[in-house]
Amino acid sequence: MKRKHLNPRHAALSTAIVIGIFALILSILVAVTIGAVKVSLSDVYRIILYQLTHISIGDPGILTGGTLYEIVWNLRLPRVLMGAVIGILLSMCGVVMQATVQNPLADPYILGISSGASLGATFSIMIGAAAVFTGVLASMGTAFWAFFGALGAMALVMVLARMGGGRITSAKLVLAGSVVGSLCSAFTNMMIYIGKDAENMKTVTYWLLGSMVSARWDKILLPGILMAAGLIFFLTQMRNLNTLLLGDEAAITLGVDLTKWRRIYMIATSLLSAVAVCTCGIVGFVGLMIPHIVRGFAGSDHRFLLPLAALTGGIFLIWADVLARVMMANSEIPLGVITSAVGAPIFVYMMVKKSYGFGGKD
Amino acid sequence: MELETRGLSVTLSRKEIVKQASIRVQEKEFVGLLGPNGSGKTTLLKSIYRVLKPSGGVVLLDGREMNTIPYRETAKRMGVVSQFNNLNFDFTVEDMVLMGRTPHKNAFDRDTKEDYRIAEEALRRVEMLDFRERSFLTLSGGEKQRIILARALAQQVEMLILDEPINHLDIKYQIQIMDVVKSLGVGVLAALHDLNLTLMYCTYVYVLKNGQIVAHGPTEEVIDAQLIREIYDVDCSVERHPVSGKLHVTFFSRL
Numbered sequence: 001m002k003r004k005h006l007n008p009r010h011a012a013l014s015t016a017i018v019i020g021i022f023a024l025i026l027s028i029l030v031a032v033t034i035g036a037v038k039v040s041l042s043d044v045y046r047i048i049l050y051q052l053t054h055i056s057i058g059d060p061g062i063l064t065g066g067t068l069y070e071i072v073w074n075l076r077l078p079r080v081l082m083g084a085v086i087g088i089l090l091s092m093c094g095v096v097m098q099a100t101v102q103n104p105l106a107d108p109y110i111l112g113i114s115s116g117a118s119l120g121a122t123f124s125i126m127i128g129a130a131a132v133f134t135g136v137l138a139s140m141g142t143a144f145w146a147f148f149g150a151l152g153a154m155a156l157v158m159v160l161a162r163m164g165g166g167r168i169t170s171a172k173l174v175l176a177g178s179v180v181g182s183l184c185s186a187f188t189n190m191m192i193y194i195g196k197d198a199e200n201m202k203t204v205t206y207w208l209l210g211s212m213v214s215a216r217w218d219k220i221l222l223p224g225i226l227m228a229a230g231l232i233f234f235l236t237q238m239r240n241l242n243t244l245l246l247g248d249e250a251a252i253t254l255g256v257d258l259t260k261w262r263r264i265y266m267i268a269t270s271l272l273s274a275v276a277v278c279t280c281g282i283v284g285f286v287g288l289m290i291p292h293i294v295r296g297f298a299g300s301d302h303r304f305l306l307p308l309a310a311l312t313g314g315i316f317l318i319w320a321d322v323l324a325r326v327m328m329a330n331s332e333i334p335l336g337v338i339t340s341a342v343g344a345p346i347f348v349y350m351m352v353k354k355s356y357g358f359g360g361k362d
Numbered sequence: 363m364e365l366e367t368r369g370l371s372v373t374l375s376r377k378e379i380v381k382q383a384s385i386r387v388q389e390k391e392f393v394g395l396l397g398p399n400g401s402g403k404t405t406l407l408k409s410i411y412r413v414l415k416p417s418g419g420v421v422l423l424d425g426r427e428m429n430t431i432p433y434r435e436t437a438k439r440m441g442v443v444s445q446f447n448n449l450n451f452d453f454t455v456e457d458m459v460l461m462g463r464t465p466h467k468n469a470f471d472r473d474t475k476e477d478y479r480i481a482e483e484a485l486r487r488v489e490m491l492d493f494r495e496r497s498f499l500t501l502s503g504g505e506k507q508r509i510i511l512a513r514a515l516a517q518q519v520e521m522l523i524l525d526e527p528i529n530h531l532d533i534k535y536q537i538q539i540m541d542v543v544k545s546l547g548v549g550v551l552a553a554l555h556d557l558n559l560t561l562m563y564c565t566y567v568y569v570l571k572n573g574q575i576v577a578h579g580p581t582e583e584v585i586d587a588q589l590i591r592e593i594y595d596v597d598c599s600v601e602r603h604p605v606s607g608k609l610h611v612t613f614f615s616r617l
Contacts, residue, residue: 007456007478009495104450236469243464245451249413249444254517255437255465300451 013304020311024084027318031080034322036330037071047072074216082215082223082279083321084314087286089227089276091294091313093269094287095306096234099241100265101170102248104295107288108273110177111266112153114284115184117277118208120149122188125204126195142207143278149184150274156180158266168262169248209334210283212321223279230272231310237265238302245300284336285343286313296350363439363520363549364388365410369419372402372409379405381573382419387521387551392544394564394581395553398594402573403553404445407525410551411442437465441514443507444525449499456494458509459484462516477516484515487542503530511539515546524552528559557611561585569593582609 033044043062050056050063051073062068093108101110109115123129124145130138160176161168195201234241240261243251251258273287294309320338327333365387372380380402387393397403408414410421412428421428428436441462453461459481460473467473485491488508493501498509507530514522522543528536536556540563543550554560560567560581567584569577571593577584587600596613603610 009454102450239464239467239469243461245453246449246461249408249442252413252433253411253437253440253442253444254461255432255434257433295451299457300453301457 009299010304013298013308016298017304017307017311020308020315024311024314024318027315028080028084031083031318031322032072032076035071035076035325039068039072043068044072044076048077078217078220079212079215079321080318082212082220083318085220085223085227086212086276086280086283087290087313087315087317088231088310089223089272089313090283090287090317091290091309092227092231092234092306093273093276094291094313095302095309096237096241096265096269097287098291099244099302100262100269101173102244103170103174104292105288106170106174108269108276109282109284109287110174111270112157112177112180112184113150113270113273113277114282115181115188116153116156117146117150117274118282119153119184119188120145120147121207121278121281122191122204123149125200125207126191126197146207146278146281147274150270150277153180153184154270154274168259173266206334207281209336210281210339211324211332211335212280213332214280219279223275226272226275230268233268234306237261238306241265241302241306242300280335282336283317283339285339286317289343289347290316293346293350296353364422364424365440365521365549365551366422366425367406367410367419368422370406370409370416370421371418372405372414373417374405374414378417379573380409380416383568383570383573383575384419385551385568385575385578387549389520390547390549391566392550392564393552394560394567395551395570396557396560396567396585396593397553397570401570403570404525405573406570407444407523407551407553411440411444411523412436434465437517439519440521440523441517441519442523442525443511443514443527444523445529452497452499454494455485455490455496455498455501455509456481458498459494459512459516462513465517480518481512481516484512485509487515488512489538504532504535507531508535508539511542515542519548521549521551522546524550526553526555529555557585557590561609561611562606585609585611 032048033039033041042058046057047063047069056063090108094106097108097110098104098106121142124142129140129145157173157176157180160179161172192201192204240256243254243256244258244261246254248258276283290313291305291309294312295305298304298308317339320342321335323342324333324335324338367383367385370380370383371378383406385393385395395403395406405414409416412433423431423436423439460477462484463473463477463480482491485494488511490505490508490512493505498506501509507527511527524543527543528539531539536559540559543552544563552564554564564581567578567581568575569584569589576593577589585600587598590596590598590600590611597616598611598613600609600611602608
């Protein structure tokens with residue numbers, strides 16, 4: 001008999017990936033039925049079914065217009081899908097980033113992405129591009145400035161890490177990331193401090209803590225496409241990523257052109273996380289925690305870690321956003337608050353259980 | 363496969379660690395690299411296996427300049443067992459050894475039965491087959507070193523570069539590992555500390571001091587009491603052992 005899997009553990013993990021895919025689909029289907037406004041299950045699925053296939057069941061009145069249609073099709077579904085997309089993006093970038101800098105404590109924001117994006121967004125909200133620039137730049141919104149800030153910070157980190165010559169090491173990257181991070185925070189805090197408008201301040205805070213509120217169909221397109229492209233690209237890179245985990249020397253002696261690939265991975269993850277950040281603000285902890293948790297049960301082999309972490313991240317963020325929507329009546333809790341509040345205890349549990357060491361031996 | 367360096371120099375932090383070193387490992391030759399701590403052995407080896415860039419001179423692989431060959435190509439032909447440094451991430455022993463197959467694999471290739479067979483064979487050779495499901499980070503230093511050798515064996519190379527491959531091992535495994543390497547019949551360049559093991563296994567040696575090759579030649583002709591005193595600053599006698607028939611070094615205490 002021909003065995004499909006030569007290793008029983010691999011067979012179990014492959015099964016886990018299939019289960020994960022179903023769990024993600026199920027999460028999407030269940031999460032669209034939950035919300036502040038009560039919509040009956042049948043109405044929810046009738047609207048979605050009609051929009052996807054044009055098969056109409058029962059009363060056609062609610063299928064193409066009205067409040068229920070707006071809520072289900074134009075608010076909830078894009079929002080749930082956005083949660084999945086951003087969750088997948090952040091966990092995927094976390095996995096790749098940790099391998100790239102060979103540090104299990106790295107996250108997608110490590111290259112100054114989050115602080116740069118915060119600076120850009122704060123500038124846009126508190127001061128406003130129109131106050132400083134004219135022409136095209138003046139008309140750009142918060143998302144643009146967040147993206148711009150993220151890329152600027154990332155570029156600065158890369159330049160700093162290369163200063164003094166020699167190869168870009170993970171230590172240099174982490175240090176440069178912290179330096180740029182504090183620099184950006186200083187300016188961000190300064191702008192918030194001198195800001196007078198209370199409403200703007202609230203918007204900034206909200207943005208800094210992440211939210212899916214703005215999710216609409218037209219805003220999902222770009223992150224969705226990039227997520228798919230990124231996932232496909234990194235799925236071809238799983239062997240390289242595995243060898244990177246073994247350290248610079250082992251990677252080179254196993255034939256991986258470390259300098260080249262490290263640069264490519266860094267630029268790719270930075271762009272992807274910058275897109276995530278500029279779409280829905282800074283959703284903390286996901287990119288750090290999800291890869292850790294998944295590594296705890298799936299091990300470090302990227303052939304399983306990468307797809308499993310992506311799926312887990314998507315599912316996690318869908319449910320975190322459900323909590324953000326329904327926990328407080330008539331109000332939303334910032335998503336970043338939920339992810340950190342839920343994530344921290346899980347993280348501590350993993351640490352105490354010692355199913356995963358942070359590095360080296362205990 | 364033949365490995366050669368010509369006038370190789372390596373500079374680290376403005377200090378020239380290796381100076382104009384020319385060495386040569388011919389096909390299937392077992393070559394030792396001797397020298398005291400800090401003499402530049404590791405630096406020389408690192409520039410050969412492409413982790414450090416030489417500041418002068420060239421490394422040639424079958425007459426081709428190494429830096430014109432893609433990394434993957436050299437990894438198919440040259441394996442490395444270096445001084446072990448700690449890992450931040452864990453793998454099972456089997457996965458670790460399977461990674462030796464990396465240079466032979468394309469992006470979407472799966473690990474085949476053949477790969478598993480090669481990994482299993484490599485683990486059997488270093489007597490670690492019973493450990494295949496174990497997590498790598500829980501192994502002892504010596505066990506890790508044997509796994510790293512197994513990974514290099516799974517690479518199926520024509521040339522092995524060994525940087526003190528046996529420094530964590532007890533005498534049984536020192537001899538076992540050296541026997542395994544010798545029995546492969548591939549070219550070997552090994553930095554070693556143990557002079558008696560060098561005499562047992564190496565047919566040719568280079569002696570490095572302060573970054574310079576100060577002596578080289580067939581092992582038995584190069585190693586004598588005078589050279590050892592010059593290089594390591596210790597007293598010893600070198601005599602032919604009545605049972606093994608090999609030269610043997612006996613060291614004397616200064617007390």
